Amino acid sequence: MKKSQKTNKAKAIKNRKTKKSNVMPDSITSINSYTFEYWSSLTSITIPSSVTRIGHHAFCECRKLTSITCLATTAPILFDYSVFLFAPSSGVLHVPNGSDYSSWMPKLPNGWVIKYL
DSSP states (O other): OOHHHHHHHHHHHHHHHHOOEEEOOTTOOEEOTTTTTTOTTOOEEEEOTTOOEEOTTTTTTOTTOOEEEEOOSBOOEEOSGGGGTTOOSEEEEEEOTTOBOTTTGGGSOTEEEEEEO
């Protein structure tokens, strides 16, 4: 493993313990499986409109995640129910006005609500 790869991996591990929010760049088109798994400090995330799919366990065990802002007017495809496995029992999914995220509701914990931007 190259030195730069080790440095990036170390930063990612540190971020999982300390960084509370994340705004992803517009160049991202998908969130791979396990990307944010066990990110213990993550309370909010903004997903750009360019994201079209989110892999399994992407936010699994993010036990403080209570706010997701997804900027896509068409809801990204969620791999399965495990995307938000062990997320808090209540939270807010912020989405663009007029968008349809009903496909996400069975995959989020029961106490989550949708609010339109």
